[in-house]
Amino acid sequence: xxxxxxxxxxxxxxxxxxxxxxxxxxxxxxxxxxxxxxxxxxxxxxxxxxxxxxxxxxxxxxxxxx
Numbered sequence: 001x002x003x004x005x006x007x008x009x010x011x012x013x014x015x016x017x018x019x020x021x022x023x024x025x026x027x028x029x030x031x032x033x034x035x036x037x038x039x040x041x042x043x044x045x046x047x048x049x050x051x052x053x054x055x056x057x058x059x060x061x062x063x064x065x066x
Contacts, residue, residue, distance in 0.1 A: 013027075020030040 016027050016030055020027045023030070
């Protein structure tokens with residue numbers, strides 16, 4: 001595990017605290033769950049992009065036109 005620190009708006013922290021207390025878990029556990037869900041979704045998108053483009057994004061449609 002690594003320690004992550006950042007400035008976060010107060011209302012976001014208040015909401016995280018309320019949600020974590022409602023589910024009887026720590027703020028850190030909730031943040032980790034949120035980040036893991038986001039990271040898995042992003043990784044899935046990038047795997048699809050890589051698969052569809054064969055790892056080569058290619059040139060724009062206007063390539064070679066003048």
